[in-house]
Amino acid sequence: KNAARAGILLYYYYCYYYYCCCCCCCCYYYFYFYYYYYYYYYYYYYYYYYFYYYYYYYYYLYYYYYYYYYYYYDNYYYYFYYYYYYYYYYYYYYYYYYYYYYYYYCYCYNFTSTTTTSTTTTSTLTTTDDQRTPTD
Known part of the structure; x- marks a missing residue:
């Protein structure tokens, strides 16, 4: 799913900068390499937090x-103590996953807001408390 999303973004930006090339070759080459630099940067950034999520995932299993x-030693007390730790690490998983998408959303918003061509940029948030969409 993530690979498909990255492929769609890659195709979208390629078509967009190819159109920009028709207007100005210098603009095309500049933004083409600019995008690829940030694409691989966020690709690494995503896998860093992906690894971080699995770190907390195994920590939670521990x-x-x-x-x-x-739980069998003292049924009532440790039952609630276990659930406390479950939600604690579940919160950290969504915190870091949300941070990645929010940072990526800010990048797309700041980048597309400076262009003269009308574009549509979508980004999926994992939380529902911030569902803003960028405008030109």
Whole structure:
């Protein structure tokens, strides 16, 4: 799914800068390499947080099995203690995943707002508290 999204973005920006080339060759080559630099930067940025998510995922599994052992030792107390840690690491997963998409959204918004051609940029947020869309 993520590879498909990256491919769509790559195709979209390629067509956009190819159109820009018809207007000005210098503009095309400048923004073409500018985009590829930031594309690989965010590609690395995404996988960094993707790894960070799996780090917390296995950290959560560690606490899950750890307190699952004590679940039989003291049923009532450790049952709620386990659920506290579950939601704690679940929150951190969405925090870092949301931060990536919000940062990427700001980049697309600042970049497209300086162009003269009307474009439409969409970005999917993992949270529902900030669903703004960029405008030209």
